[in-house]
Amino acid sequence: MSRYSIFSLARNALNYHKDWERAWRSAELKSEYDAVIIGAGGHGLATAYYLAKEHNMTNIAVIEKGWLGGGNTGRNTTIIRSNYLQDSSIAIYELARSLYEDLSQDLNYNTMFSPRGVMMMCQTEHELRAFQRTAHANRLAGLDCRMIDRTEVKRLCPIINDSPDARYPILGAYYQPRGGTGRHDAVAWGYARGADERGVDIVQNCEVLGINVKNGKVTGIETSKGSIKTAKVAVVTAGHTSVVMEMAGVRMPVESVCLQALVSEPIKPVIDCVVMANTVHGYMSQSDKGELVIGGGADSYNNYSQRGAFASLEHTVTALVETFPIISRLRTLRLWGGIVDMTGDRSPIISKTDVQGLYVNCGWGTGGFKSIPGSGFVFADTIANDRPHPIAEPFGMNRFAEGRFIDESVSAAVAH
Amino acid sequence: MLVIKCPVCGVEGEEGDFHAGGQAHIARPASSNPENISDIEQSDYLFMRHNPKGLHFERWRCDRGCGKWFHAARDTVTLEFKGYYAINELPPVELMEQAKGYWAEHFASAIKSSKRPKS
Numbered sequence: 001m002s003r004y005s006i007f008s009l010a011r012n013a014l015n016y017h018k019d020w021e022r023a024w025r026s027a028e029l030k031s032e033y034d035a036v037i038i039g040a041g042g043h044g045l046a047t048a049y050y051l052a053k054e055h056n057m058t059n060i061a062v063i064e065k066g067w068l069g070g071g072n073t074g075r076n077t078t079i080i081r082s083n084y085l086q087d088s089s090i091a092i093y094e095l096a097r098s099l100y101e102d103l104s105q106d107l108n109y110n111t112m113f114s115p116r117g118v119m120m121m122c123q124t125e126h127e128l129r130a131f132q133r134t135a136h137a138n139r140l141a142g143l144d145c146r147m148i149d150r151t152e153v154k155r156l157c158p159i160i161n162d163s164p165d166a167r168y169p170i171l172g173a174y175y176q177p178r179g180g181t182g183r184h185d186a187v188a189w190g191y192a193r194g195a196d197e198r199g200v201d202i203v204q205n206c207e208v209l210g211i212n213v214k215n216g217k218v219t220g221i222e223t224s225k226g227s228i229k230t231a232k233v234a235v236v237t238a239g240h241t242s243v244v245m246e247m248a249g250v251r252m253p254v255e256s257v258c259l260q261a262l263v264s265e266p267i268k269p270v271i272d273c274v275v276m277a278n279t280v281h282g283y284m285s286q287s288d289k290g291e292l293v294i295g296g297g298a299d300s301y302n303n304y305s306q307r308g309a310f311a312s313l314e315h316t317v318t319a320l321v322e323t324f325p326i327i328s329r330l331r332t333l334r335l336w337g338g339i340v341d342m343t344g345d346r347s348p349i350i351s352k353t354d355v356q357g358l359y360v361n362c363g364w365g366t367g368g369f370k371s372i373p374g375s376g377f378v379f380a381d382t383i384a385n386d387r388p389h390p391i392a393e394p395f396g397m398n399r400f401a402e403g404r405f406i407d408e409s410v411s412a413a414v415a416h
Numbered sequence: 417m418l419v420i421k422c423p424v425c426g427v428e429g430e431e432g433d434f435h436a437g438g439q440a441h442i443a444r445p446a447s448s449n450p451e452n453i454s455d456i457e458q459s460d461y462l463f464m465r466h467n468p469k470g471l472h473f474e475r476w477r478c479d480r481g482c483g484k485w486f487h488a489a490r491d492t493v494t495l496e497f498k499g500y501y502a503i504n505e506l507p508p509v510e511l512m513e514q515a516k517g518y519w520a521e522h523f524a525s526a527i528k529s530s531k532r533p534k535s
């Protein structure tokens with residue numbers, strides 16, 4: 001496969017761009033693989049890429065019911081940060097964030113990582129203290145993060161309403177300068193191209209219909225394009241995890257709910273960082289196209305429809321209009337919903353299961369995009385060596401029975 | 417948007433008028449057998465949830481009406497409410513029979529006993 005560079009761009013420009021190679025093959029499904037990954041989203045493709053690159057497993061397939069990157073990978077608000085409270089979370093999210101820094105070079109594909117800084121607003125005394133605690137935990141873990149005061153918040157984000165009379169006044173913020181945003185589609189496409197280049201078959205429009213288990217071991221899967229023999233199956237299907245795992249008779253401690261986001265009409269640059277306001281429940285950044293990218297809280301009831309409640313959106317927008325009065329008369333350009341899988345402690349599950357050869361990576365809930373490279377890296381290692389990677393180990397499914405929760409739902413700096 | 421009708425006071429509204437209370441019919445193991453509860457049973461009670469794509473059984477509260485809790489059967493794909501029943505009741509038999517997967521297992525004995533002729 002040809003490398004993308006300034007020279008390939010120039011060469012193709014001279015040919016009127018008629019000779020660009022396809023970024024990945026449209027692979028035919030074979031009847032046998034060393035491993036099959038179900039779900040060609042960011043996490044699934046990253047897993048395939050690192051399996052091929054780090055573990056030399058190239059006789060593998062990624063199968064996808066819809067189209068590549070068409071689920072939550074294409075439905076998030078592209079925020080990348082790692083300032084979580086618990087040590088296990090810091091380890092995996094910081095691994096992901098640091099991999100994002102060099103991802104464009106590693107993949108030879110521009111993933112447009114933009115470390116523009118992420119600010120988590122402190123709008124009550126309690127929130128201020130909670131973030132100070134997180135700040136200390138993060139500094140102990142060696143993360144480049146710091147508390148900033150109201151003046152610096154205003155300097156970094158002039159459009160913010162810093163009036164002391166606001167219903168929730170800005171008291172300061174918790175700032176991760178090396179956090180930011182990336183280009184979500186490019187992450188999926190880059191990993192797909194990299195995996196394909198190493199021989200991985202990516203098969204789209206191929207729905208898994210059953211997982212064959214014999215004597216407690218995976219023997220293969222049934223798909224809409226035929227049967228596949230394989231000893232290893234990795235389920236990376238986010239909102240549909242419960243549905244796919246039920247095919248192998250494994251119950252999952254997750255619930256699927258809808259999380260929505262929206263973008264405004266494009267405007268000139270007004271905000272060059274990411275602002276998260278968790279007390280009022282909304283977060284905002286600006287895309288390179290000029291749209292304000294806005295997200296908020298998830299809906300409160302189970303949902304597989306990718307259509308959420310208007311009430312949730314209204315709540316988010318109300319909060320952000322209060323925080324950024326300048327946006328009050330902007331129109332909504334697009335809004336959408338994705339089905340996210342929530343665990344009880346709001347931390348992911350990266351785990352072996354009671355069925356030998358069946359692996360699961362799910363439960364990323366509202367924070368999947370930021371973790372794609374780290375999740376793929378440790379999950380690939382877990383699959384290749386049939387034991388949890390040290391960073392993945394705390395995220396095993398058995399933690400719920402053992403009481404080892406990685407509790408990010410009440411303690412973390414995150415909008416849930 | 418959901419269209420929800422409270423079976424207690426009869427008001428109709430959308431999800432903002434009601435409160436979603438999560439999965440219904442979760443029995444606390446310790447209430448019947450407090451001594452011999454295994455970690456698995458307790459963690460299943462706390463964290464394991466039916467998460468069907470299709471017919472689901474839930475608790476809801478009539479927040480801006482009568483304030484009462486009630487049960488509802490809802491499709492998680494079409495978001496349609498299929499039926500309502502009281503907070504201390506099992507679903508109507510015809511709804512239990514439509515249930516699939518883990519819910520079908522859950523209701524299997526209840527369906528069986530409802531079919532038994534009353535002596």
